[in-house]
Amino acid sequence: MTVHTPQSQPESVAGEDEATESFGSTQEASPADRGTSGTGAPPEAGAGWLRWGWRQLTSMRTALILLFLLALGSIPGSILPQQGADPASVQQYYTSHPELAPWLNRLGLFNVFAAPWFAAIYLLLFASLVGCVVPRTFKLVGSARTPPPRAPRNLARLPHSSSYSSALSPAAAVDGAAAVLGGQRFRLRRSAGDAPDHWVSAEKGYLREVGNLLFHLSLLGVLLSIAAGGLFGYKADKLLVQGQTFADTASALDEIHPGRLVSDSDFAPFTLTLNNFTATYIESGASRGQPSDFDADVTYASSPGAKPGNYHIRINDPLSVDSLKVYLIGHGYAPEFKVTGANGQVTYDAATPFIPANTSTFMSDGVVKAAGATAGTDLGFMGVFVPTAISAGGTLESIFPAADAPAVSLIGYSGNLGEDSPVADQTVYQLDTSGMTELSGSPQLLTPGQTWKLPGGKGSITFVGVKQWASLAITYDPGQVPALICGILALAGLLLSFFVRRRRVFVRAVPAAAGTGSVVIVGGLTRSDASGGFEEEFTELAAEIAAAEPSDNGQTDQPKPGA
Amino acid sequence: MFRAKRRTVVTVTAVVAVLLVGALTVTLLTQGKDSASGSTTSDGVVEYQAVQRPLAPNVTGTSLTGSTIKLSSYRGKTVVLNFWGSWCPPCRAEAPTLQVLNEQYSSKGVAFLGDDVGDTPTNALAFIHSASITYPSLNDNGYLVVADFSDAGVAVSDTPTTVVIDKTGHVVGMVLGGASYGQLTTLIKDAAVN
Numbered sequence: 003m004t005v006h007t008p009q010s011q012p013e014s015v016a017g018e019d020e021a022t023e024s025f026g027s028t029q030e031a032s033p034a035d036r037g038t039s040g041t042g043a044p045p046e047a048g049a050g051w052l053r054w055g056w057r058q059l060t061s062m063r064t065a066l067i068l069l070f071l072l073a074l075g076s077i078p079g080s081i082l083p084q085q086g087a088d089p090a091s092v093q094q095y096y097t098s099h100p101e102l103a104p105w106l107n108r109l110g111l112f113n114v115f116a117a118p119w120f121a122a123i124y125l126l127l128f129a130s131l132v133g134c135v136v137p138r139t140f141k142l143v144g145s146a147r148t149p150p151p152r153a154p155r156n157l158a159r160l161p162h163s164s165s166y167s168s169a170l171s172p173a174a175a176v177d178g179a180a181a182v183l184g185g186q187r188f189r190l191r192r193s194a195g196d197a198p199d200h201w202v203s204a205e206k207g208y209l210r211e212v213g214n215l216l217f218h219l220s221l222l223g224v225l226l227s228i229a230a231g232g233l234f235g236y237k238a239d240k241l242l243v244q245g246q247t248f249a250d251t252a253s254a255l256d257e258i259h260p261g262r263l264v265s266d267s268d269f270a271p272f273t274l275t276l277n278n279f280t281a282t283y284i285e286s287g288a289s290r291g292q293p294s295d296f297d298a299d300v301t302y303a304s305s306p307g308a309k310p311g312n313y314h315i316r317i318n319d320p321l322s323v324d325s326l327k328v329y330l331i332g333h334g335y336a337p338e339f340k341v342t343g344a345n346g347q348v349t350y351d352a353a354t355p356f357i358p359a360n361t362s363t364f365m366s367d368g369v370v371k372a373a374g375a376t377a378g379t380d381l382g383f384m385g386v387f388v389p390t391a392i393s394a395g396g397t398l399e400s401i402f403p404a405a406d407a408p409a410v411s412l413i414g415y416s417g418n419l420g421e422d423s424p425v426a427d428q429t430v431y432q433l434d435t436s437g438m439t440e441l442s443g444s445p446q447l448l449t450p451g452q453t454w455k456l457p458g459g460k461g462s463i464t465f466v467g468v469k470q471w472a473s474l475a476i477t478y479d480p481g482q483v484p485a486l487i488c489g490i491l492a493l494a495g496l497l498l499s500f501f502v503r504r505r506r507v508f509v510r511a512v513p514a515a516a517g518t519g520s521v522v523i524v525g526g527l528t529r530s531d532a533s534g535g536f537e538e539e540f541t542e543l544a545a546e547i548a549a550a551e552p553s554d555n556g557q558t559d560q561p562k563p564g565a
Numbered sequence: 566m567f568r569a570k571r572r573t574v575v576t577v578t579a580v581v582a583v584l585l586v587g588a589l590t591v592t593l594l595t596q597g598k599d600s601a602s603g604s605t606t607s608d609g610v611v612e613y614q615a616v617q618r619p620l621a622p623n624v625t626g627t628s629l630t631g632s633t634i635k636l637s638s639y640r641g642k643t644v645v646l647n648f649w650g651s652w653c654p655p656c657r658a659e660a661p662t663l664q665v666l667n668e669q670y671s672s673k674g675v676a677f678l679g680d681d682v683g684d685t686p687t688n689a690l691a692f693i694h695s696a697s698i699t700y701p702s703l704n705d706n707g708y709l710v711v712a713d714f715s716d717a718g719v720a721v722s723d724t725p726t727t728v729v730i731d732k733t734g735h736v737v738g739m740v741l742g743g744a745s746y747g748q749l750t751t752l753i754k755d756a757a758v759n
Contacts, residue, residue, distance in 0.1 A: 249708045
């Protein structure tokens, strides 16, 4: 390698080396070639090891491998059921694959995006990108402030060159060429005024590196946005029966998956009422019973006192309120029951959500828990709800998902529900019958309006009617919009770095052999000409430089591109 | 000289990146659960510093039996406000304790009030009768009172939660989850000390 001393360096072959060499130094930082130099054997010393490791981490190859791993790691997230999105399916997977499921769980495959190995890939990619972008920024700033290199001695040896004879003196000819190049927004470097030879170096295409940088920064931005979503966002579920209102507070929600930095007071206090829920099913044909439309008619207010609005939430048509999105994710039936105790007092009167056990017929399971007036007089019921009931050989079946002929089948229990213990860990969908006795041997079938008088004067239960419930997912992802913007910027940066060429044009003039005038040589050089076209640009440019000459006898050589 | 410069750049970058990644890792690994301005002690008790007590919202609602309840009409009394539901086992379990405290403190300027969430009046009243609860409860199926308190900076994040409000209408503190006799008497006594 030659040591450059720009001030006193005589014109030599080193000049030509310089013209290409500087490209070489930017080459190292370009994405396509990043890291080719970092693959050498690791050095012995401790600090050397560190530096070697760092160079490995920030190399393009590592970044690509990590990006690939990130994509690969997301695959199980879309193939296997995920705890966060669909816990019921995870349970189902456990039942159907009792051997495999615990192992998958140990590998975090039921919660991929929260798994430590996923976080490791993510963080390493982040470090790799930071380690690449920061030095690159310095480099860009440096290169933006460095003038173009000196013109090489022999321009004819460059990939593109042409020459013409000029009537002007070498200095004036070069001045003219510089004016043309400057007019085309090239960055110029002129030979010293008193030097024996005259040249101008011009460089263009700094946008390429800017695009490159933009791409990397935007990629970082995408990662940061996703992280912001994970830290400050949340996802919550709420089951709402027709006519019911709820306020978005931590205790009102059925299930919350908060980001790491979400506290209970961060929930937006919007309120929402489910006025009506309609599910439309195909009535006939091969796909009879398939849903054709879901519509949750809701009234909402962005805060408890605010002006209410109305909206129809449909599948893929969520409600946007307070920078939250409210999606419709499920529905079902909530039969209304009225339970009267032995003393004649009504102890239970509510629409009770039943959970669909079969999503094509909407045969659903649920429980009714009516605490008694005194200890030991609690009543409990396990129920099966069928929206369109037929009796097939003595067993109750549902033949259509709409509530055309609803019926419930109930098994009654009396005794102690065990609900008054603070550690009772049963949900409203479970009935603990350990302290109870079954009321009668066979299940009791009820249609709307019918009442079952319980044996032994223990009271009665009335199947009042049917309401529907809708399950809503409330999501807050502050990273969504920034991630989209960063994605677009990354694409723009990538396009810039693809289509903009870093290119250099040199013009050198020497006195003509004849005595007056000069011979002007124009040379051009580009690094990666991925999108092509420099040849044409150079030809045009050379012609323009020659044409700028106040022509008298100027016989112009044809440019010889690619010489 | 060029090489030395490059080394500085790499070192600076390394330090910056390690710091960034470190910070991110720490935030990812620590469960950030800080309560706004109160000082949380163990067992779900939140107690606010005397000067930082948030003002309770001006709640107006209907009781389970249909009469109007205004929180503002309780000014001058210490209020123990219990968020509960008949469907919630720990609420049912703590109710007798609240009733005992109600009987003990009613003559000492302490009023008890319930806020029945996610429930129906019939189910709630059935429980109130069987547990012989004598203090009134707001009918709050939609958790709207809870939202009012959240808006006021008091995150009633669990059912049950018991909030203690002093004579001036400021929140002294709360017990998230089932409350014990001792926890509540401590908060009631703190409410008297302004």
